[in-house]
Amino acid sequence: MTLLIRRSNLLVPATDAAALHEAWRSNADAITLDLEDGVAPARKAEARALVRPALAQAKPGRTEVFVRVNKPLLHADLAASVWGGLHGIMLAQAESAQDVLQADAALGELERERGISIGSIQIIVLIESPRAVWDIRSIISASARVTQAGLDESDLAASMRINPLPEYDPFIYARGRLVVEATAAGVLPVGMAYPLGLQASLMPAEELNRMANNARNSGMKGVVCPHASWVEPVNRAFTPTDELVAYNRRVRELFAAGVAAGTAAVPLDGRMIDVPVDEWAKVVIATAEACAVRDEEKRRAMGA
Amino acid sequence: MEHRLRRSWLLTPASSPEKLAAAIKSAADVAVLDLVEFVVERCKPAAREHMSAAVRVVEAAGKEAYAQVDAQLLYADLHASVWPGLAGVVISRAETTEQIKEADQVLTHLEAERGLLPGTVRIVVACETARGNHAAYELATASRRVWGLTLGRADLIMDLRPEPSTEIHMMQYLMQRLITIAGAVGATPLGAWWRAPDRGLLATPDNTLQAARRGRAIGFRGALCVREDQVSSLNQGFTPSPDEEHAATRLLAAYDTATIAGNAVLRQDDRLFDRGTARCARSLLDLAAACKPPLAMSS
Numbered sequence: 001m002t003l004l005i006r007r008s009n010l011l012v013p014a015t016d017a018a019a020l021h022e023a024w025r026s027n028a029d030a031i032t033l034d035l036e037d038g039v040a041p042a043r044k045a046e047a048r049a050l051v052r053p054a055l056a057q058a059k060p061g062r063t064e065v066f067v068r069v070n071k072p073l074l075h076a077d078l079a080a081s082v083w084g085g086l087h088g089i090m091l092a093q094a095e096s097a098q099d100v101l102q103a104d105a106a107l108g109e110l111e112r113e114r115g116i117s118i119g120s121i122q123i124i125v126l127i128e129s130p131r132a133v134w135d136i137r138s139i140i141s142a143s144a145r146v147t148q149a150g151l152d153e154s155d156l157a158a159s160m161r162i163n164p165l166p167e168y169d170p171f172i173y174a175r176g177r178l179v180v181e182a183t184a185a186g187v188l189p190v191g192m193a194y195p196l197g198l199q200a201s202l203m204p205a206e207e208l209n210r211m212a213n214n215a216r217n218s219g220m221k222g223v224v225c226p227h228a229s230w231v232e233p234v235n236r237a238f239t240p241t242d243e244l245v246a247y248n249r250r251v252r253e254l255f256a257a258g259v260a261a262g263t264a265a266v267p268l269d270g271r272m273i274d275v276p277v278d279e280w281a282k283v284v285i286a287t288a289e290a291c292a293v294r295d296e297e298k299r300r301a302m303g304a
Numbered sequence: 305m306e307h308r309l310r311r312s313w314l315l316t317p318a319s320s321p322e323k324l325a326a327a328i329k330s331a332a333d334v335a336v337l338d339l340v341e342f343v344v345e346r347c348k349p350a351a352r353e354h355m356s357a358a359v360r361v362v363e364a365a366g367k368e369a370y371a372q373v374d375a376q377l378l379y380a381d382l383h384a385s386v387w388p389g390l391a392g393v394v395i396s397r398a399e400t401t402e403q404i405k406e407a408d409q410v411l412t413h414l415e416a417e418r419g420l421l422p423g424t425v426r427i428v429v430a431c432e433t434a435r436g437n438h439a440a441y442e443l444a445t446a447s448r449r450v451w452g453l454t455l456g457r458a459d460l461i462m463d464l465r466p467e468p469s470t471e472i473h474m475m476q477y478l479m480q481r482l483i484t485i486a487g488a489v490g491a492t493p494l495g496a497w498w499r500a501p502d503r504g505l506l507a508t509p510d511n512t513l514q515a516a517r518r519g520r521a522i523g524f525r526g527a528l529c530v531r532e533d534q535v536s537s538l539n540q541g542f543t544p545s546p547d548e549e550h551a552a553t554r555l556l557a558a559y560d561t562a563t564i565a566g567n568a569v570l571r572q573d574d575r576l577f578d579r580g581t582a583r584c585a586r587s588l589l590d591l592a593a594a595c596k597p598p599l600a601m602s603s
Binding site: 013015016034037038039040042043128129130131133134135152153154155156157158159160161162163164165167168169170171172173174176199200201202203226227 | 571
């Protein structure tokens with residue numbers, strides 16, 4: 001099974017030419033052209049018209065391109081977005097399986113009409129209400145197109161009428177539920193550590209990297225980035241370090257030697273290596289290899 | 305949208321006229337006449353006898369009257385409590401949808417018999433046991449009367465002990481799960497983020513204020529307390545502070561200016577924000593406005 005590597009997904013208002021220019025130059029694994037909260041209501045039509053030219057700018061292999069669509073304007077937004085070069089949509093305000101199925105059906109029709117491989121356009125669902133948190137299982141398993149799921153924490157806080165404070169994380173449960181349900185469904189959970197997921201801000205790269213590490217350590221597989229400066233520290237956090245990979249290769253070698261010698265528990269630096277540790281080592285190594293493949297693909301696309 | 309504030313719910317034993325007199329003098333938004341926690345078995349018949357008078361006293365004082373009833377003794381407790389003026393009941397240690405449905409039916413019957421408007425007596429479900437929490441969503445949707453959800457005294461009943469950090473084991477999970485369920489069904493989550501040694505809600509006024517502030521920051525709208533000196537702390541903690549109001553006003557002004565200019569992602573100092581953050585700020589200001597005394601508004 002190939003691992004999907006989408007560490008950083010940089011969200012850019014479709015109407016913000018300068019930010020988009022910066023986004024193409026960034027090293028984001030994916031870029032999401034925002035038609036939703038990042039675009040003022042009066043500029044929705046203008047934003048929509050900018051999607052197709054933006055898709056034409058994308059270098060294949062360099063970054064995946066998504067579009068965040070407005071649920072109430074779903075059909076117009078999809079019609080403006082489903083063209084060659086689009087990897088998927090980010091479905092904001094996913095409230096029910098029905099919402100996902102509607103998007104799924106509309107995508108299918110557009111794929112057919114426009115000669116795009118059927119079922120190829122992915123969906124990233126964003127959960128923004130307590131109802132959707134509670135019903136998350138049916139939402140993320142409604143369509144095989146769903147590859148990632150995350151919370152839109154500021155909208156979720158607003159819909160719960162929460163007055164958040166930076167010291168007290170209101171979404172320990174919601175994020176935990178997301179990670180468990182998404183992982184169980186084979187969907188990648190995405191999100192940033194508190195409070196940055198709820199109150200995005202600019203901060204030094206090392207601080208962002210520490211927060212992204214926290215997110216990874218709580219089960220997230222990537223981050224939707226509100227600013228280009230987040231991309232590098234996020235990519236770094238979700239790419240296993242060389243030291244970690246080297247250590248885990250040693251784990252695998254020693255464990256294999258132990259098994260060959262008739263034991264399934266081998267000491268290493270004061271730790272005991274057993275089956276789960278070996279299984280985890282496999283995950284780390286596979287993730288590192290998949291990241292290396294993705295990074296090589298991006299380098300080639302840049303050179304091309 | 306409903307504007308009546310229910311930030312502080314003061315539990316008062318239904319059997320004690322002195323306690324009741326103190327409760328109605330307090331600034332509590334709701335007086336909860338208790339037939340469960342503070343009333344030992346042999347005093348229950350006498351406490352039930354007091355209820356109709358107590359409801360009248362609370363209502364005359366301009367407060368809302370709730371009764372706290374035992375999920376195992378619904379018939380007797382509800383017959384004792386449902387009199388004109390009763391706003392609702394807290395069902396302590398609720399565990400099954402049958403209990404909520406039974407309460408609903410008894411309430412319907414008593415409303416008709418005693419001249420209350422049909423369907424007006426509300427239910428607050430106290431999920432205080434593991435079973436109650438496991439079934440919380442089902443309990444919350446078992447009757448249209450369910451208005452609020454609370455963990456009650458789950459820390460004691462479920463024997464959840466403090467961690468060395470003073471947080472109480474499992475409480476963050478249980479609180480946030482219940483708040484999510486309340487949001488999903490449109491009910492009001494009641495509670496505060498208590499820390500040890502404030503077990504059993506025996507908290508100082510200052511610790512109560514902090515618990516209420518933390519509680520509001522994760523979505524609670526009001527909480528139950530047991531002492532008069534905790535009431536103003538709850539009222540204050542569930543009211544946005546002047547600093548919060550100021551920050552929200554400033555953020556909204558920046559957001560509105562930018563939106564008019566056609567941008568919808570904003571930067572203020574090092575913070576980035578969008579519509580969700582603006583919506584949060586707006587709801588904070590709505591709450592702050594609702595918490596202002598009417599006199600202050602007209603002056």
